[in-house]
Every structure is written in C-alpha cells, then in structure tokens.
Amino acid sequence: MLGTYKLGILAEYIVVIMLVCKGYKILKLRYRNPAGEIDIIARKKLVICFIEVKARVKLDPNYELVSPKQIHRIRRAAALFIAQNSRYHQHDLRFDLVVLSTNNLPTHIQNAW
Numbered sequence: 687m688l689g690t691y692k693l694g695i696l697a698e699y700i701v702v703i704m705l706v707c708k709g710y711k712i713l714k715l716r717y718r719n720p721a722g723e724i725d726i727i728a729r730k731k732l733v734i735c736f737i738e739v740k741a742r743v744k745l746d747p748n749y750e751l752v753s754p755k756q757i758h759r760i761r762r763a764a765a766l767f768i769a770q771n772s773r774y775h776q777h778d779l780r781f782d783l784v785v786l787s788t789n790n791l792p793t794h795i796q797n798a799w
Contacts, residue, residue: 697741698725701784704792710735714767721766722759734774736764737782738798752783757799 702712705728713734714727726737738760740751752760760781768774783798 693741694739697786698739700786701726701737701739701792704784704794705737708794717763717767719763719766719770722763724760724763724767727764727767729774729777732777733780734768734777735780735782735796736760736767737784739784739786741786742788751785752798757781 698715702715705712705726708730710728710730712726712728714724717724717727724736725739726735728735728737738752738756764779764781768779780797781799783795785793785795
C-alpha cells in the first residue's frame with residue numbers, strides 16, 4: 687500500500703500525463719517559493735494554470751478538499767511566480783483542481799476558485 691506522500695507524488699505524475707495529452711505545457715512541477723507551494727504550473731495557449739492535485743483513497747463528498755488557508759497560500763505563490771516571470775504578465779491566470787481517487791478517473795475542475 688502506498689503511503690500518503692508517495693500517493694500524492696504518483697497522482698501528480700498521472701495529472702501531468704493527463705494535462706500533456708490535453709495540450710498543456712508543463713512549466714513547473716512541485717513549485718515552491720517563500721509564499722507557498724503549487725503542485726503544477728501549466729500553460730495552455732495564453733492561460734497560465736496553477737493546479738492543485740488531491741489524491742484520495744476514497745472520496746467523501748462532505749470533505750473540504752482545499753481549505754481557504756491553502757487557497758490563500760496558492761494565490762500568494764502564484765502572484766510571486768508571475769512577478770518573477772515577466773514573460774507571463776500578459777497571460778490570463780486560472781486556478782484549477784484535479785481530484786483523483788482509486789475508484790474514479792481524474793476529475794479536472796477548471797476555475798476551481
């Protein structure tokens with residue numbers, strides 16, 4: 687059985703493959719800066735997507751997948767990434783969530799917040 691950390695890493699690689707198949711270019715994987723961490727940063731045309739990956743053995747519909755505190759950290763990390771990468775200043779920004787569970791295909795929720 688996979689530990690939580692290994693399950694998360696495996697899920698991120700599965701999502702990378704899914705995104706590449708959907709035409710996204712992966713810019714960063716497990717990006718960290720002083721403001722926070724972003725699982726995947728990808729680009730599709732003129733949109734930069736900051737993607738949070740959640741892997742669960744079993745999905746509970748009552749469970750909050752991304753907390754307000756986590757959203758705030760991801761937004762701060764994204765703002766710093768854009769500030770440090772001027773070539774993306776003219777791109778639109780989007781925050782996505784991809785949820786994986788052992789009994790379902792990945793669910794990609796665009797504009798999750």
